[in-house]
Amino acid sequence: MPIRSASARWQGNLTEGSGTIRTGNGGLEGNYSFKSRFQEGEGTNPEELIGAAHAGCFSMAFSKGLADAGFTPTSVETTAKVHLDKTDGGFSVTRIDLETVGDVPGIDAADFQKIAEGAKENCPISRLLSPGAEISLVARLSA
Template identity: 45%
Template sequence: MRRTASATWQGSGKEGKGALTTQSGTLRDTPYGFNSRFAEGTGTNPEELIAAAHAGCFTMALAFKLQGAGHTAERLATEAKLSMEQDGPGWKIAAVVLQLKAKVPGVTAEEFQRLATEAKATCPVSRVLNAEITLSAELE
């Protein structure tokens, strides 16, 4: 399986502007630039997209773990909070905090925590990130 995305950029790093497009068409010439990445400007940025990918990947991985254990989630809601920090002359993704709220009928708190921890460790996005990944999982 392969997935593709592309980026274009025009201009300098700070004053330039870019656009992102994904194979699925979900992003099509979606703008990004210095202000959307390092300030509060309009558009997206790579780190926001990584956070969204991580939240989605983890949540789906947990749904599969729950299914394998004989449970179906009524609702899984994950927020991924990504932190960047300066690392020498550049920047790095230092940490991601996954905050999950879930409603899963019939699962015990202990089993839920175990399955959520397994999903965090095994989802492909967690495995590719070189960052500290923590999880707060709340069963409603």
């Protein structure tokens, strides 16, 4: 299996400095700063990138689970809301709320939920993050 990489460059002190985050193959690149991470400033932050990774991984795992059960999804759209909170040990990602909507012809709601829960438990990013963060899931079929 390939080894994936990403890099970051930071210039200056914590509150006034700024940096750039980039994926190894150049697919994503973004500026980040204290304000984009801890306030509402422009740019990205590590938590958004974790959310993007988790949403992408979950969507792929869910699509695979659906296909394994005999359903072909038209689409799976997932949002991951990553909570960065101050704890006794410092700042920590404490919770990730996954919200997914699937357009899956021929599936009933119970099967949809069961397969979605399986994807949440088994996608590699969920397995990485779940020991330290609570992961919730709201899954619904598109109308």
